[in-house]
Amino acid sequence: MTRMKSLIFSLGLVGILAAQTPQAAPAGNVIGAGNFSHVVTSLEKSVAFYHDVLGLDITTAPQAFAGNPAIMKMTDAIGGQSRIAVLKAPGASFGLELIEYKDTARTPAHPRFQDPGEGNLALRVRDIDSVVANLRKAGAHVLTLAGKPVEVNGVEKGFFVQDPDGFVVELAQPIPLPAAAANSTSNLIGASIEVTIADTDRTVKFYRDLLGFQVRPGDSFNGNKLMAETAGVPGGEWRQSHATIPGSTVGLTLIEFRNIDRKPLHSRVPDPGTALIQLRVRDIDSLVKKLKAGGGTVVAPDGEPVSMGPVKIAVVRDPNNLYLELISAPARQ
Numbered sequence: 001m002t003r004m005k006s007l008i009f010s011l012g013l014v015g016i017l018a019a020q021t022p023q024a025a026p027a028g029n030v031i032g033a034g035n036f037s038h039v040v041t042s043l044e045k046s047v048a049f050y051h052d053v054l055g056l057d058i059t060t061a062p063q064a065f066a067g068n069p070a071i072m073k074m075t076d077a078i079g080g081q082s083r084i085a086v087l088k089a090p091g092a093s094f095g096l097e098l099i100e101y102k103d104t105a106r107t108p109a110h111p112r113f114q115d116p117g118e119g120n121l122a123l124r125v126r127d128i129d130s131v132v133a134n135l136r137k138a139g140a141h142v143l144t145l146a147g148k149p150v151e152v153n154g155v156e157k158g159f160f161v162q163d164p165d166g167f168v169v170e171l172a173q174p175i176p177l178p179a180a181a182a183n184s185t186s187n188l189i190g191a192s193i194e195v196t197i198a199d200t201d202r203t204v205k206f207y208r209d210l211l212g213f214q215v216r217p218g219d220s221f222n223g224n225k226l227m228a229e230t231a232g233v234p235g236g237e238w239r240q241s242h243a244t245i246p247g248s249t250v251g252l253t254l255i256e257f258r259n260i261d262r263k264p265l266h267s268r269v270p271d272p273g274t275a276l277i278q279l280r281v282r283d284i285d286s287l288v289k290k291l292k293a294g295g296g297t298v299v300a301p302d303g304e305p306v307s308m309g310p311v312k313i314a315v316v317r318d319p320n321n322l323y324l325e326l327i328s329a330p331a332r333q
Helices: 013-018 043-053 067-075 128-138 202-209 225-230 284-293
Strands: 030-039 057-060 081-086 096-102 119-125 150-151 155-160 170-172 190-197 237-244 251-258 275-281 306-308 311-317 321-326
Touching: 013 275, 030 119, 030 321, 043 057, 043 081, 043 096, 043 128, 067 081, 067 306, 067 311, 128 237, 150 225, 155 225, 170 284, 190 275, 202 237, 202 251, 284 311, 284 321
Parallel strands: 030 096, 119 170, 190 251, 275 321
Antiparallel strands: 030 275, 057 081, 081 096, 119 190, 150 155, 155 170, 237 251, 306 311, 311 321
């Protein structure tokens, strides 16, 4: 692939393509990926957006509110209640978990693409125009300045929007379509995770040295005008680092912006607009100690993992205010 084609405007396509090759069983503490979670204002409204408008499949229908003490402790939402729904894009190896809280303080974060801590979904599609038509009917907030899918260098067509809580959704239609995608019965053919970060060097060090990710750091900033305007960050420049979550096929793209206004998110877990990535780990106690020593913050008031039967869970904030939900289960006998 030429350098020009590697700098296509879709900020997440490289992560999606990298995620198609499973990683070998990791030697480190992180051994797999769970769901990608978005905290939302209204579960029904968000499910309608992702299912009815974008076409994700519902794998867990909206649940009733419940006040599980362990869950409320690990998210520092003591006395509150939460409920979830889970959706999945065909071709993706992770689910999109939508979470709604009540009976606890909630301050909408209203994230923007360039704000450190913003976590968004990148979707690969067969027919981008049909999705854009659905988005227009639904009144979605469009970030792409052209107001329509944009083609760059004959590599793909892309379009950026925000969901009802401000989470960015990137849509990319490869040109030409891969043979397997052309025969798919679904318009969705893949997905990956993108996270906006404050500082590449610091973030790469955190994920590589503390979590064992194999990260390919971005070495330079890209300021292509058409690409920036398509992503809804006119005038901005960015650089991307790429990884696959150990033990999974889930692609993770870390994006640092410059030359554009940035306001780091400082949301609490129950706040709409907050994103979390679930990671399966071998030894949660040792990993939590390591992350705390390396600058991570455990959300639970006592700073320790929470037990839920045989499972232990901890929610840790990374240097960008993105939340990592660490899940450890006892080894099988």
